[in-house]
Amino acid sequence: MVPCLLRGSRHGLCKIDMNYQWYPGHMTKAKRMMQENIKLIDLIIELVDARIPVSSRNPDINELGRGKSRIVLLNKSDLADEIRNQQWRNHMESEGVYVLEVNSKTGAGIKAINALVQKACAEKIERDRKRGILNRPVRAMVVGIPNVGKSTFINSFAGRACTKTGNKPGVTKGKQWIRLNSKLELLDTPGILWPKFEDRVVGMHLAFIGSMNDEIVIIDELACELLDSLRMSYPDSVTGRYGITWGADAPATLEEIARSRGCFLKGEALDLKKASGLLLDDFRSGRLGRITLERPEGLV
Ligand code: G4P
Numbered sequence: 026m027v028p029c030l031l032r033g034s035r036h037g038l039c040k041i042d043m044n045y046q047w048y049p050g051h052m053t054k055a056k057r058m059m060q061e062n063i064k065l066i067d068l069i070i071e072l073v074d075a076r077i078p079v080s081s082r083n084p085d086i087n088e089l090g091r092g093k094s095r096i097v098l099l100n101k102s103d104l105a106d107e108i109r110n111q112q113w114r115n116h117m118e119s120e121g122v123y124v125l126e127v128n129s130k131t132g133a134g135i136k137a138i139n140a141l142v143q144k145a146c147a148e149k150i151e152r153d154r155k156r157g158i159l160n161r162p163v164r165a166m167v168v169g170i171p172n173v174g175k176s177t178f179i180n181s182f183a184g185r186a187c188t189k190t191g192n193k194p195g196v197t198k199g200k201q202w203i204r205l206n207s208k209l210e211l212l213d214t215p216g217i218l219w220p221k222f223e224d225r226v227v228g229m230h231l232a233f234i235g236s237m238n239d240e241i242v243i244i245d246e247l248a249c250e251l252l253d254s255l256r257m258s259y260p261d262s263v264t265g266r267y268g269i270t271w272g273a274d275a276p277a278t279l280e281e282i283a284r285s286r287g288c289f290l291k292g293e294a295l296d297l298k299k300a301s302g303l304l305l306d307d308f309r310s311g312r313l314g315r316i317t318l319e320r321p322e323g324l325v
Contacts, residue, residue: 072169075105109317248301
């Protein structure tokens with residue numbers, strides 16, 4: 026276990042032990058694999074979670090993907106605030122990033138990717154053309170942090186019609202490519218990036234969306250942090266869902282939720298852990314509404 030301290034939580038230090046997924050050994054291996062694979066590709070398709078577009082990115086990708094075209098997909102956009110999705114899109118586009126909102130689960134938004142790939146790789150295609158190389162497909166790799174939806178995306182984007190092209194001697198030894206169409210091939214193994222979870226806010230946001238094992242966090246503290254965050258930006262999400270009013274503070278509100286949902290231990294005592302689990306579940310599955318926890322700098 027790798028201990029990571031989320032500093033400054035409401036009770037001093039909230040200790041989070043990262044589960045097996047977060048072993049440094051795994052990170053080193055994943056990074057090495059990505060470095061190897063990145064040499065083979067023209068384009069990086071980077072998935073971020075639309076609810077936390079900052080915390081679900083890894084700045085290392087800028088270094089790793091230097092010289093490659095890039096498309097950012099705001100995945101799970103169905104769970105995120107529509108207005109914020111648009112704001113994030115505008116913000117990223119203003120920084121010269123190609124970006125799309127997608128829902129990998131239903132496939133919404135995915136059709137638009139092919140045209141964007143051609144746009145993002147226009148220079149490379151033109152370079153090829155000048156060298157007399159016609160119709161060489163763009164090679165892309167999907168990258169993102171664990172649980173952001175990479176496998177779901179690849180399945181949805183590739184669909185059933187795709188064919189695996191197999192190993193190409195010399196060039197792509199040992200790699201499986203999925204030919205999506207005559208213009209695009211996808212490396213079928215996604216690249217795993219690691220979030221900057223040592224940062225308190227990043228760690229918290231990842232825990233809210235369920236990217237960390239709940240067994241490693243103190244669930245009622247996490248629920249209270251989420252309540253504080255929702256009270257500021259989406260106050261009606263909680264009062265509307267549970268038919269309560271906001272308490273004096275987050276623990277008091279959590280008690281209200283426990284009462285309204287009948288979460289009791291033996292006797293009259295409230296089961297706050299159960300209420301916390303309900304709240305987090307409702308948030309993660311979108312039952313509190315479409316919520317985005319991070320906004321582009323400078324926007325209210
Ligand atoms: P990974 O490869 O990046 O680790 O992620 P993976 O595809 O396994 O997806 C993680 C979870 O996110 C899955 O849910 C998946 O269904 C869900 N997911 C992926 N993309 C989207 C999206 O655009 N919208 C929504 N709402 N969910 C998405 P799960 O609970 O682990 O499994 P299940 O719900 O599919 O049974």
